Amino acid sequence: MDIPLGLGKRKNQHFVFYVDDMILTGDDLLKIEMLNDKLSACFKIKRLENLKYFLGIEIADSRCEDSPPVDRGRYQRLIGKLIYLSHTRPNITYTIRLSQFIHDPREVHNAAARRVLLYLKGTPSYNLLFRPHGHTNVEIFIDVDYAGSIVDKRSTSRYCSFLGGNLITWHNKKQLVVSRSSA
Incomplete structure (x- = not known):
C-alpha cells in the first residue's frame, strides 16, 4: 500500500x-x-x-544529561587501567570508548566501567594464549563503522593482525571528524 x-x-x-x-x-x-x-x-x-x-x-537510552557527575580523577584512573589491561584482554577493547567521557564523566559512564570490572572478575581465564598452528602466515583484518558512535556520530576504525593464527596486535581509533560518506 x-x-x-x-x-x-x-x-x-x-x-x-x-x-x-x-x-x-x-x-x-x-x-x-x-x-x-x-x-x-x-x-x-x-x-x-x-x-x-x-x-x-x-535497547538502552543513550541520553545521559540527567546522570549525575562522578569524581573525574577516579574515573580517569579506572579507564586508564582498563585501557592498559586491554593489551592482554582484547575482548574489552570496546570499553576504550568509555575514554571519550573522561573530561565530564557521569554516573552512567561509571556504571558501564563497573560492569566491565564485573565481567573481568567473572572471566579471569579469557586472555591471550599463543599456540602453534603449523604456519607463520600473517593475516590482517580491518573494519570501519560509518558514524557508529551514537554520541557524536564519528566513525571508528579498527584492525587486528595475526601471526601464525595468534592475535599479536590490534588497534581501535575514533576518527577525528564526522564522516560525510562511507566511500
Whole structure:
C-alpha cells in the first residue's frame, strides 16, 4: 500500500520494519507524530512508547544529561587501567570508548566501567594464549563503522593482525571528524 507521508528529506529519520513490528525514530517529534497519525488512519496500530526490546535486542537510552557527575580523577584512573589491561584482554577493547567521557564523566559512564570490572572478575581465564598452528602466515583484518558512535556520530576504525593464527596486535581509533560518506 502506498502511503503519501509528506515528511520531506531529513537526515535523522529512521524506520525499522520487521514483519509486523516497526520502530520510528528521529529528531523531529512533530514529524514522527504526523507519521503515526497517517499510519493509524490506514492500519490498526499499537503504540508502546519507550522501546525496551526489539527482536531479542535490549535497547538502552543513550541520553545521559540527567546522570549525575562522578569524581573525574577516579574515573580517569579506572579507564586508564582498563585501557592498559586491554593489551592482554582484547575482548574489552570496546570499553576504550568509555575514554571519550573522561573530561565530564557521569554516573552512567561509571556504571558501564563497573560492569566491565564485573565481567573481568567473572572471566579471569579469557586472555591471550599463543599456540602453534603449523604456519607463520600473517593475516590482517580491518573494519570501519560509518558514524557508529551514537554520541557524536564519528566513525571508528579498527584492525587486528595475526601471526601464525595468534592475535599479536590490534588497534581501535575514533576518527577525528564526522564522516560525510562511507566511500
